[in-house]
Amino acid sequence: MSLRLGDTAPDFEQDSTDGRIKFHDWIGNSWAILFSHPKDFTPVCTTELGEVARLKPEFDKRNTKVIGLSVDGLKEHQGWIGDIKETQGHALNFPLLADADRKVSELYDMIHPNMDTTATVRSVFIIGPDKKVKLQITYPMSTGRNFDEIIRVLDSLQLTANFKVATPVNWRDGQDCIIPPSIPDAEADTLFPKGYKKIKPYLRVTPQPNK
Numbered sequence: 001m002s003l004r005l006g007d008t009a010p011d012f013e014q015d016s017t018d019g020r021i022k023f024h025d026w027i028g029n030s031w032a033i034l035f036s037h038p039k040d041f042t043p044v045c046t047t048e049l050g051e052v053a054r055l056k057p058e059f060d061k062r063n064t065k066v067i068g069l070s071v072d073g074l075k076e077h078q079g080w081i082g083d084i085k086e087t088q089g090h091a092l093n094f095p096l097l098a099d100a101d102r103k104v105s106e107l108y109d110m111i112h113p114n115m116d117t118t119a120t121v122r123s124v125f126i127i128g129p130d131k132k133v134k135l136q137i138t139y140p141m142s143t144g145r146n147f148d149e150i151i152r153v154l155d156s157l158q159l160t161a162n163f164k165v166a167t168p169v170n171w172r173d174g175q176d177c178i179i180p181p182s183i184p185d186a187e188a189d190t191l192f193p194k195g196y197k198k199i200k201p202y203l204r205v206t207p208q209p210n211k
Contacts, residue, residue, distance in 0.1 A: 003109065006133065012103060015097070017098075030064060031154070033065070035052075036123045041080055044141070044144045050090045068095070081096075122139035124136065134157050159208070164191060176205045179191075179196055179205070194206060
């Protein structure tokens, strides 16, 4: 069966450009983003890895580790790293799993036979410190990912894990949040000392609690 939100992310042990990775141990008490690439030495993947390297300080600020995956081996990975730095201006600064045996790809259902029988599609998994899957996104091979959106969702996931709020359409860190309908007004009065605006009985907005 494929993974669903709230499932425990499968643990594994696999080689990477940073050495042998024991996944749950590697995550530790951090959040983690696992994302797959169809193949080494491919153009879209090269741009994505360079962008994640550029954004790594943003992930670090959010206590989030990033780890990539391709079905090629370490030798191919090591050759590709130089191309990424040369063409994107940012050296790889996070591990890239060498999944030549497809072990991790199969655990996470990253190979979609109707697209390609051997290469992985562009899967993204955000995993919490509790090792539960918090988000899944799957892109086709032809479409590069929007990592600004992935950071936006990460901000929402971390906020809503700690406060009883939801985030509205196109929300970004620092903007107003939504009070879930399950919280009655009397409880909201206590939970949200900054106050809230009631637009409809089921639609109440409040300033972001941790700002």
